[in-house]
Amino acid sequence: MKKLLSLLCGVLSLFGLSACDQFVIDDLKPGVSTGFEVRDKLGPPGIEWRNEDGSVTWEYTQQPQGTTCYLITVDSRNIVQKVEQVLTETQFARIQPGLNQDQVRRLLGKPAKTQYFQLKNETVWDWLIDNSNGAEPVFFNVYFNPQGQVVRTGRDIEYKGR
Known part of the structure:
Protein backbone atom coordinates (compact mmCIF):
# COMPACT_ATOMS: atom_id res chain seq x y z
CA MET A 1 0.00 0.00 0.00
CA VAL A 86 7.61 25.62 12.24
CA LEU A 87 4.43 27.56 11.47
CA THR A 88 3.11 27.03 14.99
CA GLU A 89 2.05 29.19 17.91
CA THR A 90 5.21 28.16 19.78
CA GLN A 91 7.45 29.43 16.97
CA PHE A 92 5.41 32.62 16.52
CA ALA A 93 5.95 33.40 20.22
CA ARG A 94 9.73 33.24 19.64
CA ILE A 95 9.56 36.21 17.25
CA GLN A 96 10.49 39.12 19.49
CA PRO A 97 11.43 42.76 18.84
CA GLY A 98 15.08 43.14 17.94
CA LEU A 99 15.48 39.91 15.96
CA ASN A 100 16.84 40.46 12.46
CA GLN A 101 15.42 39.16 9.18
CA ASP A 102 17.88 36.24 8.98
CA GLN A 103 16.92 35.10 12.48
CA VAL A 104 13.21 35.25 11.62
CA ARG A 105 13.77 33.32 8.37
CA ARG A 106 15.56 30.58 10.32
CA LEU A 107 12.65 30.32 12.74
CA LEU A 108 9.70 30.45 10.29
CA GLY A 109 11.05 29.77 6.81
CA LYS A 110 10.34 31.74 3.70
CA PRO A 111 7.33 34.06 3.96
CA ALA A 112 4.37 33.79 1.61
CA LYS A 113 4.74 37.46 0.71
CA THR A 114 6.62 40.60 1.62
CA GLN A 115 5.42 44.17 1.42
CA TYR A 116 6.96 47.58 1.99
CA PHE A 117 4.85 50.39 3.46
CA GLN A 118 6.46 53.70 2.58
CA LEU A 119 4.47 55.92 4.95
CA LYS A 120 5.38 53.79 7.97
CA ASN A 121 8.82 52.95 6.55
CA GLU A 122 8.24 49.28 7.42
CA THR A 123 8.70 45.98 5.66
CA VAL A 124 6.16 43.29 6.49
CA TRP A 125 6.61 39.56 5.97
CA ASP A 126 3.46 37.40 5.93
CA TRP A 127 3.00 33.64 6.38
CA LEU A 128 -0.27 31.91 5.54
CA ILE A 129 -1.17 29.92 8.64
CA ASP A 130 -3.65 27.20 9.51
CA ASN A 131 -7.17 28.48 9.98
CA SER A 132 -9.07 25.22 10.13
CA ASN A 133 -11.73 26.96 12.26
CA GLY A 134 -12.73 29.42 9.55
CA ALA A 135 -13.00 29.87 5.82
CA GLU A 136 -10.98 33.08 5.55
CA PRO A 137 -7.19 32.93 5.10
CA VAL A 138 -5.17 34.10 8.13
CA PHE A 139 -1.64 35.47 7.95
CA PHE A 140 0.98 35.82 10.68
CA ASN A 141 2.80 39.12 10.13
CA VAL A 142 6.25 40.28 11.17
CA TYR A 143 7.00 44.01 10.91
CA PHE A 144 10.60 45.18 10.37
CA ASN A 145 12.11 48.64 10.76
CA PRO A 146 14.49 50.10 8.13
CA GLN A 147 17.42 48.38 9.87
CA GLY A 148 15.76 44.98 9.32
CA GLN A 149 14.86 44.38 12.97
CA VAL A 150 11.51 43.13 14.25
CA VAL A 151 9.37 45.87 15.79
CA ARG A 152 6.16 43.88 16.27
CA THR A 153 4.05 40.96 15.05
CA GLY A 154 0.39 40.63 14.22
CA ARG A 155 -2.27 38.72 12.32
CA ASP A 156 -4.43 39.60 9.36
CA ILE A 157 -7.54 37.94 8.07
CA GLU A 158 -7.96 38.21 4.33
CA TYR A 159 -11.69 38.60 3.94
CA LYS A 160 -13.13 37.34 0.69
CA GLY A 161 -15.76 39.37 -1.13
CA ARG A 162 -19.27 38.53 -0.04
Missing part, protein backbone atom coordinates in the same frame (compact mmCIF):
# COMPACT_ATOMS: atom_id res chain seq x y z
CA LYS A 2 2.83 2.40 0.86
CA LYS A 3 4.47 1.76 -2.49
CA LEU A 4 1.22 2.50 -4.31
CA LEU A 5 0.78 5.73 -2.32
CA SER A 6 4.38 6.73 -3.04
CA LEU A 7 3.86 6.08 -6.74
CA LEU A 8 0.66 8.13 -6.74
CA CYS A 9 2.40 10.98 -4.91
CA GLY A 10 5.24 10.85 -7.41
CA VAL A 11 2.84 11.13 -10.32
CA LEU A 12 0.96 14.02 -8.68
CA SER A 13 4.23 15.82 -7.98
CA LEU A 14 4.90 15.85 -11.72
CA PHE A 15 1.87 18.11 -12.00
CA GLY A 16 3.02 20.37 -9.17
CA LEU A 17 0.63 19.02 -6.57
CA SER A 18 2.10 18.82 -3.09
CA ALA A 19 -0.83 17.26 -1.23
CA CYS A 20 1.26 14.15 -0.67
CA ASP A 21 4.05 15.98 1.16
CA GLN A 22 2.47 15.13 4.52
CA PHE A 23 2.67 11.40 3.76
CA VAL A 24 6.35 11.79 2.87
CA ILE A 25 7.07 13.88 5.98
CA ASP A 26 5.39 11.27 8.20
CA ASP A 27 7.70 8.61 6.72
CA LEU A 28 10.84 10.51 7.78
CA LYS A 29 12.11 9.15 11.10
CA PRO A 30 14.70 11.09 13.12
CA GLY A 31 17.69 8.91 13.91
CA VAL A 32 16.81 6.49 11.08
CA SER A 33 16.10 8.34 7.81
CA THR A 34 18.95 9.79 5.81
CA GLY A 35 19.48 13.05 3.98
CA PHE A 36 19.50 11.05 0.76
CA GLU A 37 15.94 9.86 1.50
CA VAL A 38 14.80 13.43 2.24
CA ARG A 39 16.17 14.76 -1.05
CA ASP A 40 14.86 11.74 -2.95
CA LYS A 41 11.33 12.21 -1.60
CA LEU A 42 11.11 16.00 -1.31
CA GLY A 43 13.70 17.28 -3.78
CA PRO A 44 16.23 19.99 -3.07
CA PRO A 45 15.47 22.30 -0.13
CA GLY A 46 14.43 25.91 -0.62
CA ILE A 47 17.40 27.00 1.47
CA GLU A 48 20.15 25.28 3.42
CA TRP A 49 21.70 26.53 6.67
CA ARG A 50 24.96 25.24 8.10
CA ASN A 51 24.86 24.88 11.88
CA GLU A 52 27.76 25.28 14.33
CA ASP A 53 27.67 21.59 15.31
CA GLY A 54 28.33 20.46 11.72
CA SER A 55 24.69 19.65 10.97
CA VAL A 56 22.66 21.29 8.23
CA THR A 57 19.05 22.48 8.29
CA TRP A 58 16.95 22.29 5.12
CA GLU A 59 13.78 24.29 4.51
CA TYR A 60 10.77 22.74 2.77
CA THR A 61 7.91 25.22 2.62
CA GLN A 62 4.47 25.13 1.05
CA GLN A 63 4.15 28.93 1.14
CA PRO A 64 2.52 30.88 -0.43
CA GLN A 65 -0.52 28.57 -0.84
CA GLY A 66 0.15 25.99 1.88
CA THR A 67 0.20 26.45 5.64
CA THR A 68 3.27 24.38 6.53
CA CYS A 69 7.00 24.87 6.52
CA TYR A 70 9.24 22.00 7.58
CA LEU A 71 12.79 22.49 8.77
CA ILE A 72 14.69 19.21 8.58
CA THR A 73 18.03 18.95 10.37
CA VAL A 74 20.56 16.39 9.13
CA ASP A 75 23.74 15.67 11.10
CA SER A 76 27.30 15.35 9.79
CA ARG A 77 26.73 11.60 9.19
CA ASN A 78 23.74 12.45 6.93
CA ILE A 79 21.16 11.13 9.42
CA VAL A 80 17.94 13.09 10.00
CA GLN A 81 17.97 14.48 13.54
CA LYS A 82 14.83 16.63 13.55
CA VAL A 83 11.74 17.20 11.41
CA GLU A 84 9.86 20.27 12.59
CA GLN A 85 6.75 22.04 11.28
Whole structure:
Protein backbone atom coordinates (compact mmCIF):
# COMPACT_ATOMS: atom_id res chain seq x y z
CA MET A 1 0.00 0.00 0.00
CA LYS A 2 2.83 2.40 0.86
CA LYS A 3 4.47 1.76 -2.49
CA LEU A 4 1.22 2.50 -4.31
CA LEU A 5 0.78 5.73 -2.32
CA SER A 6 4.38 6.73 -3.04
CA LEU A 7 3.86 6.08 -6.74
CA LEU A 8 0.66 8.13 -6.74
CA CYS A 9 2.40 10.98 -4.91
CA GLY A 10 5.24 10.85 -7.41
CA VAL A 11 2.84 11.13 -10.32
CA LEU A 12 0.96 14.02 -8.68
CA SER A 13 4.23 15.82 -7.98
CA LEU A 14 4.90 15.85 -11.72
CA PHE A 15 1.87 18.11 -12.00
CA GLY A 16 3.02 20.37 -9.17
CA LEU A 17 0.63 19.02 -6.57
CA SER A 18 2.10 18.82 -3.09
CA ALA A 19 -0.83 17.26 -1.23
CA CYS A 20 1.26 14.15 -0.67
CA ASP A 21 4.05 15.98 1.16
CA GLN A 22 2.47 15.13 4.52
CA PHE A 23 2.67 11.40 3.76
CA VAL A 24 6.35 11.79 2.87
CA ILE A 25 7.07 13.88 5.98
CA ASP A 26 5.39 11.27 8.20
CA ASP A 27 7.70 8.61 6.72
CA LEU A 28 10.84 10.51 7.78
CA LYS A 29 12.11 9.15 11.10
CA PRO A 30 14.70 11.09 13.12
CA GLY A 31 17.69 8.91 13.91
CA VAL A 32 16.81 6.49 11.08
CA SER A 33 16.10 8.34 7.81
CA THR A 34 18.95 9.79 5.81
CA GLY A 35 19.48 13.05 3.98
CA PHE A 36 19.50 11.05 0.76
CA GLU A 37 15.94 9.86 1.50
CA VAL A 38 14.80 13.43 2.24
CA ARG A 39 16.17 14.76 -1.05
CA ASP A 40 14.86 11.74 -2.95
CA LYS A 41 11.33 12.21 -1.60
CA LEU A 42 11.11 16.00 -1.31
CA GLY A 43 13.70 17.28 -3.78
CA PRO A 44 16.23 19.99 -3.07
CA PRO A 45 15.47 22.30 -0.13
CA GLY A 46 14.43 25.91 -0.62
CA ILE A 47 17.40 27.00 1.47
CA GLU A 48 20.15 25.28 3.42
CA TRP A 49 21.70 26.53 6.67
CA ARG A 50 24.96 25.24 8.10
CA ASN A 51 24.86 24.88 11.88
CA GLU A 52 27.76 25.28 14.33
CA ASP A 53 27.67 21.59 15.31
CA GLY A 54 28.33 20.46 11.72
CA SER A 55 24.69 19.65 10.97
CA VAL A 56 22.66 21.29 8.23
CA THR A 57 19.05 22.48 8.29
CA TRP A 58 16.95 22.29 5.12
CA GLU A 59 13.78 24.29 4.51
CA TYR A 60 10.77 22.74 2.77
CA THR A 61 7.91 25.22 2.62
CA GLN A 62 4.47 25.13 1.05
CA GLN A 63 4.15 28.93 1.14
CA PRO A 64 2.52 30.88 -0.43
CA GLN A 65 -0.52 28.57 -0.84
CA GLY A 66 0.15 25.99 1.88
CA THR A 67 0.20 26.45 5.64
CA THR A 68 3.27 24.38 6.53
CA CYS A 69 7.00 24.87 6.52
CA TYR A 70 9.24 22.00 7.58
CA LEU A 71 12.79 22.49 8.77
CA ILE A 72 14.69 19.21 8.58
CA THR A 73 18.03 18.95 10.37
CA VAL A 74 20.56 16.39 9.13
CA ASP A 75 23.74 15.67 11.10
CA SER A 76 27.30 15.35 9.79
CA ARG A 77 26.73 11.60 9.19
CA ASN A 78 23.74 12.45 6.93
CA ILE A 79 21.16 11.13 9.42
CA VAL A 80 17.94 13.09 10.00
CA GLN A 81 17.97 14.48 13.54
CA LYS A 82 14.83 16.63 13.55
CA VAL A 83 11.74 17.20 11.41
CA GLU A 84 9.86 20.27 12.59
CA GLN A 85 6.75 22.04 11.28
CA VAL A 86 7.61 25.62 12.24
CA LEU A 87 4.43 27.56 11.47
CA THR A 88 3.11 27.03 14.99
CA GLU A 89 2.05 29.19 17.91
CA THR A 90 5.21 28.16 19.78
CA GLN A 91 7.45 29.43 16.97
CA PHE A 92 5.41 32.62 16.52
CA ALA A 93 5.95 33.40 20.22
CA ARG A 94 9.73 33.24 19.64
CA ILE A 95 9.56 36.21 17.25
CA GLN A 96 10.49 39.12 19.49
CA PRO A 97 11.43 42.76 18.84
CA GLY A 98 15.08 43.14 17.94
CA LEU A 99 15.48 39.91 15.96
CA ASN A 100 16.84 40.46 12.46
CA GLN A 101 15.42 39.16 9.18
CA ASP A 102 17.88 36.24 8.98
CA GLN A 103 16.92 35.10 12.48
CA VAL A 104 13.21 35.25 11.62
CA ARG A 105 13.77 33.32 8.37
CA ARG A 106 15.56 30.58 10.32
CA LEU A 107 12.65 30.32 12.74
CA LEU A 108 9.70 30.45 10.29
CA GLY A 109 11.05 29.77 6.81
CA LYS A 110 10.34 31.74 3.70
CA PRO A 111 7.33 34.06 3.96
CA ALA A 112 4.37 33.79 1.61
CA LYS A 113 4.74 37.46 0.71
CA THR A 114 6.62 40.60 1.62
CA GLN A 115 5.42 44.17 1.42
CA TYR A 116 6.96 47.58 1.99
CA PHE A 117 4.85 50.39 3.46
CA GLN A 118 6.46 53.70 2.58
CA LEU A 119 4.47 55.92 4.95
CA LYS A 120 5.38 53.79 7.97
CA ASN A 121 8.82 52.95 6.55
CA GLU A 122 8.24 49.28 7.42
CA THR A 123 8.70 45.98 5.66
CA VAL A 124 6.16 43.29 6.49
CA TRP A 125 6.61 39.56 5.97
CA ASP A 126 3.46 37.40 5.93
CA TRP A 127 3.00 33.64 6.38
CA LEU A 128 -0.27 31.91 5.54
CA ILE A 129 -1.17 29.92 8.64
CA ASP A 130 -3.65 27.20 9.51
CA ASN A 131 -7.17 28.48 9.98
CA SER A 132 -9.07 25.22 10.13
CA ASN A 133 -11.73 26.96 12.26
CA GLY A 134 -12.73 29.42 9.55
CA ALA A 135 -13.00 29.87 5.82
CA GLU A 136 -10.98 33.08 5.55
CA PRO A 137 -7.19 32.93 5.10
CA VAL A 138 -5.17 34.10 8.13
CA PHE A 139 -1.64 35.47 7.95
CA PHE A 140 0.98 35.82 10.68
CA ASN A 141 2.80 39.12 10.13
CA VAL A 142 6.25 40.28 11.17
CA TYR A 143 7.00 44.01 10.91
CA PHE A 144 10.60 45.18 10.37
CA ASN A 145 12.11 48.64 10.76
CA PRO A 146 14.49 50.10 8.13
CA GLN A 147 17.42 48.38 9.87
CA GLY A 148 15.76 44.98 9.32
CA GLN A 149 14.86 44.38 12.97
CA VAL A 150 11.51 43.13 14.25
CA VAL A 151 9.37 45.87 15.79
CA ARG A 152 6.16 43.88 16.27
CA THR A 153 4.05 40.96 15.05
CA GLY A 154 0.39 40.63 14.22
CA ARG A 155 -2.27 38.72 12.32
CA ASP A 156 -4.43 39.60 9.36
CA ILE A 157 -7.54 37.94 8.07
CA GLU A 158 -7.96 38.21 4.33
CA TYR A 159 -11.69 38.60 3.94
CA LYS A 160 -13.13 37.34 0.69
CA GLY A 161 -15.76 39.37 -1.13
CA ARG A 162 -19.27 38.53 -0.04
